[in-house]
Amino acid sequence: MTVDANPVDAPSGPGPRLPVMRERGQRQVFCGLAGIVWLHRKIQDAFFLVVGSRTCAHLLQSAAGVMIFAEPRFATAILHERDLAGLADCNQELDRIVAELLGRRPDIGTLFLVGSCPSEVIKLDLAKAAERLSAAYHGRVRILDYSASGLETTFTQGEDACLRALVPELPSLPDGARSLLVVGTLPDVVEDQFARLFAELGISPVHFLPPRHTSAFPPLGSGTLVLLAQPFVGDTARACQARGARILQAPYPFGVEGTLAWLRAAAQAWGIDEEVVTAVTAPAITRAERGLAHHRSELAGKRISFLPDSQLEIPLARFLQRECGMTLVEVGTPFLDRQLMAQELDLLPDSVRLSEGQDLERQLDRLRADQPDLTVCGLGLANPLEAEGLRTKWSIELVFSPVHGFDQAADLAELFARPLRRGALLRV
Ligand code: SF4
Numbered sequence: 001m002t003v004d005a006n007p008v009d010a011p012s013g014p015g016p017r018l019p020v021m022r023e024r025g026q027r028q029v030f031c032g033l034a035g036i037v038w039l040h041r042k043i044q045d046a047f048f049l050v051v052g053s054r055t056c057a058h059l060l061q062s063a064a065g066v067m068i069f070a071e072p073r074f075a076t077a078i079l080h081e082r083d084l085a086g087l088a089d090c091n092q093e094l095d096r097i098v099a100e101l102l103g104r105r106p107d108i109g110t111l112f113l114v115g116s117c118p119s120e121v122i123k124l125d126l127a128k129a130a131e132r133l134s135a136a137y138h139g140r141v142r143i144l145d146y147s148a149s150g151l152e153t154t155f156t157q158g159e160d161a162c163l164r165a166l167v168p169e170l171p172s173l174p175d176g177a178r179s180l181l182v183v184g185t186l187p188d189v190v191e192d193q194f195a196r197l198f199a200e201l202g203i204s205p206v207h208f209l210p211p212r213h214t215s216a217f218p219p220l221g222s223g224t225l226v227l228l229a230q231p232f233v234g235d236t237a238r239a240c241q242a243r244g245a246r247i248l249q250a251p252y253p254f255g256v257e258g259t260l261a262w263l264r265a266a267a268q269a270w271g272i273d274e275e276v277v278t279a280v281t282a283p284a285i286t287r288a289e290r291g292l293a294h295h296r297s298e299l300a301g302k303r304i305s306f307l308p309d310s311q312l313e314i315p316l317a318r319f320l321q322r323e324c325g326m327t328l329v330e331v332g333t334p335f336l337d338r339q340l341m342a343q344e345l346d347l348l349p350d351s352v353r354l355s356e357g358q359d360l361e362r363q364l365d366r367l368r369a370d371q372p373d374l375t376v377c378g379l380g381l382a383n384p385l386e387a388e389g390l391r392t393k394w395s396i397e398l399v400f401s402p403v404h405g406f407d408q409a410a411d412l413a414e415l416f417a418r419p420l421r422r423g424a425l426l427r428v
Contacts, residue, residue, distance in 0.1 A: 017345075017346075017350065018345055018348060018350070018352070018354055019354070020336060020354045020355065020356050021353065021354065021355040021356070022355070022356050022357055023355055023356070023357040023358055023359040023362065023363070024357050024359065025357075025358065025359030025360065025361070025362065026358070026359065026360040026361065027154075027308070027334070027357070027358035027359075027360060028358070028360055028378060028380050028381055029154045029155050029308070029309050029334060029358075029378055030059070030063070030154065030155040030309075030378065030379075030396070031059070031116075031117075031148060031149060031150030031153060031154065031155070031158070032147070032148030032149070032150075032152070032153030032154065032155065032156075032157045032158025032159075032161060033050060033052075033056055033059055033060055033063075033114065033116065033148045033158060034059070034063050034155050034156075034158060034396070034399075035148065035155070035156060035157075035158030035159040035161075035162060036048045036050070036060060036074050036114065036148070036158065037060070037063045037064050037400070038159070038185055038399065038400060039158075039159060039162055039185060039210065040072075040073040040074045042185045042187075042188075042210055042212065043110070043210050043211070043212065043213070043214060044073075044212055044213055045107060045108065045109030045110065045213050045214055045215065046073065046108070046109065046110045046111075046112060046214055047073050047074065047075075047101070047105065047108045047110070047111050047112070048073065048074040048075075048112045048114050049074070049075055049076075049077055049097070049098070049101065049111060049112065049113055049114065050074065050075070050076040050077065050114045050116055050148070051076075051077050051079065051090075051094065051113060051114065051115060051116060051118075051119040051124060051126060052076050052077075052078070052079065052114075052116030052117070052118055052119060053076075053078060053079055053116065053117075053118045054076075054078055056076050056116045056117075056118075057076035057078060060074060060076065063396070075101070077093075077094060077097045079118050079119065079122070079124075083122065084118060084121075084122055086122070090122070090124050091124075091129060091132075094113075094124075094129055094133075095129075095132075095133065095136075098111065098133055098143075102137065102140075102141055108141055109141065109142065109213065109214045109215055110141070110142040110143075110144065110214040111133075111141055111142070111143045111144070112144050112145065112146065112162065112165070113126045113129060113130050113133075113143065113144070113145040114126075114145070114146060114147070114148050115145065115146065115147035115148065115149055116147075116148065116149045116150075117149045117150050117151050119149070120147065120149050120151055120152070126145040126147075127145050129145065130143045130144055130145040142169065142214060144165045144166070144169070145165065146158075146161040146162050146164065146165040147161060148161060148162075154309075154334055155309060155310055155311075155334075155378075155396075155399075156230070156232035156310050156311050156312075156399065157232065159184075159185060159230070159232065159233065160232055160233045160234065160235045160236055161235070162210075163183065163184075163209055163210060163233055163236040164235045164236045164239050166209065166210065166214075166217070166236075167220070167236060167239040167240060167243065168239075169217060170209075170217050170218060170219060170220040170243075171217060171219050171220075172219060172220065172221050173219035173220055173221030173222075173223050173224055174219075174221070175221070175222070175223075176223065177219075177221070177223050178223035178224070178225065179205045179206070179207060179218070179219060179223065179224055179225070180198065180203055180205070180206045180207070180224075180225050180227060180266055180270075181206075181207050181208075181209055181218055181220065181224050181225070181226050181227070181240065181245065182194065182206065182207070182208045182209070182227050182228075182229050183209045183226055183227070183228050183229060183230070183233050183236055183237060183240065184209075184228055184229035184230030184232075184233045185210055185229075185230065186208065186229050186402075186404055187402040188212065189402055190402050190404050190405050190408065191208055193405050193406075193407055194206075194229075194253075194404075194405060195208075197263060197280060197281070197284070198263075198266065200280045201263065201266070201267050201270070201272055201276060201277065201280050202270070202272055202276070203266055203267065203270050203272070207219070209236070220240060220243050220244075220245060221243065221244050221245070222244030222245070223244075224240065224243075224244070224245035224246070225245070225246050225248055225266070225269050226240050226241075226245045226246065226247045226248065227248050227250065227262065227265065227266050228247070228250075228252070228340065229252070229253060229404060230252070230312075231252050231311050231312060231314070231315055231337075231340060231341065231344075232310070232311035232312070234337045234339075234340050237340065247340075248265045248266060248269055249265065249342065249343055250262045250264075250265035250266075250343055251315065251318070251343045251344050251347065252315040252344065252404075253404045253405055254312075254315050254316060254318075254319045254403065254404060254409075254412060255288075255292075255318075255319035255322075255323045255409050255412065256285055256288045256289060256292070256323060256406060256409055257318075257319070257322060257323060257347075258315060258318070258319060259288075259404070259405050259406050259409070260277075260281055260285065261343070263277065263281060264277055281406070284405075284406035284407060285406060287406065287407065288406040288407065288409040288410065291409065291410025291411075291413075292323060292324070292409055292410050292413055294410070295324060295410060295413035295414055295416075295417045296323075296324050296325055296413070298417040298420060298421065299320065299324040299325060299326050299413060299416060299417055299420070300324065300325030300326070301325060301326075301327065302326050302327065302373040302374060302420060303326070303327045303328075303329050303370070303372040303373045303374075304317070304320060304326050304327070304328060304329065304372055304373065304374045304375070304376065304416070305328075305329045305330045305331075305332075305367055305370060305372040305374075305375050305376070306330065306331045306332050306333075306375075306376045306377075306395075307332050307358070307363060307367070307375065307376065307377040307378070307381065307395075308332035308333050308334040308355065308356070308357065308358050309332075309334065309376075309377060309378045309395040310395045310396070310398060310399055311333060311334060311335065312395070312398055312399065313331050313332060313333045313376070313395075314331060314333055314336075314341055314344045314345065314348070314354075315344050316376075316398065316412075317331040317348065317352070318344055318347045318348055319409075319412065320413075320416060321348070321349060321352075322347060323409070323413075324413050324416070326416075328348070328349065328351070328352040328353075329352075329353065329370045329372045330352075330353040330354075330355060330363075330366060330367070330370065330372075331348070331352055331353070331354050331355070332354075332355040332356070332358065332363065333354075333355070333356055334356075334357065334358065335356065335357075336354075336356040367385075367390070368388070371390070372390070373391060373420060373423075374391050374392070374393060374416060374419060374420060375390050375391070375392050375393070376392070376393045376394075376395050376398075376416075377392055377393075377394070377395060378394070378395055378396065379394055379396060382394055391419045391420060391422075391423040392419065393415065393416060393419050397415060398412075398415065401415065403415070
């Protein structure tokens with residue numbers, strides 16, 4: 001999917017140290033519907049009803065990439081020509097589809113109406129529809145809406161929009177109480193590891209957003225400390241702040257360094273001694289470093305470029321440079337939230353070329369001139385670049401795979417080592 005905009009190239013900076021090249025032009029990235037693929041797995045009583053076109057349905061089906069044998073937890077209500085031409089009452093149709101769905105699926109606790117490009121173009125008001133349907137199904141199903149259209153969102157912004165829609169639904173944390181809220185989807189296995197580490201550190205209670213079941217929403221209030229697990233949930237973080245929560249500044253929990261600093265930020269806010277942090281994290285750090293050592297020998301000295309896609313680019317680049325010895329050529333990010341990325345930017349080397357936004361042709365020209373050993377990019381660009389002889393890594397895999405935390409640090413490095421190994425074999 002490509003979106004055109006006016007090209008602008010104005011240098012700006014997150015702070016005094018690193019210059020940022022800002023680009024505005026044609027970009028190539030998934031829309032926010034992709035987020036449904038991991039969100040529907042995480043929130044087990046949610047259903048995502050996309051109000052969109054056959055294109056949206058195909059995108060979802062191919063991004064999910066699996067045959068669905070059980071009852072799925074997402075679907076597309078397809079707008080037909082009559083709907084798009086304004087000849088049918090889309091609200092009536094939507095009410096009928098929702099009634100059928102909820103009649104068949106008593107297991108649905110929260111229904112998300114997800115906006116798309118076609119529903120936005122015909123100005124179908126899904127917020128009003130969610131309000132109307134919430135009143136009709138009050139006490140039985142919570143009905144919320146958010147937009148994941150390619151006109152408004154890219155790739156990981158879909159998750160941010162979904163979590164942002166949940167924030168007003170969270171119950172209030174009682175005055176005087178405090179809690180830690182980890183924001184951003186984590187695979188259950190990683191969430192369990194972090195929950196254990198927080199418990200051993202003495203941090204409690206700890207909640208996660210999104211929750212596994214919407215029947216167990218975490219509380220939110222002025223005693224909530226928010227720790228971001230993903231760098232792309234800025235709107236959700238600001239919505240939590242608006243309800244009194246405080247955002248803890250930390251790097252993101254990728255690799256040993258990022259994970260330790262992330263846990264330490266929570267421990268410091270809880271008044272826990274550094275010796276406790278060291279003692280609790282030591283076994284996992286030893287395991288992680290042992291696992292990383294193997295991949296470091298494959299990755300060290302290799303040159304890597306990131307094209308702007310998932311918003312994970314900066315934390316991953318930091319991990320690959322500082323813990324795996326890779327050389328960063330260009331690190332592109334679709335958006336740079338200077339506030340939420342401040343600690344990560346401090347850890348990047350002066351030599352990195354940092355870019356925000358995309359002007360596809362210009363970026364490809366730079367990439368061809370740079371000839372990095374590995375390029376991290378979206379699915380649409382990977383095959384053409386491979387055909388040109390460049391080795392690529394699909395950024396979408398980095399969002400789908402368990403990559404956070406100490407115990408996944410070696411797996412994360414392996415995801416980058418694998419295409420290099422394959423490239424070496426092809427050259428033999
Ligand atoms: S929401 Fe828009 S960009 Fe995304 S699949 Fe549907 S039509 Fe394409």
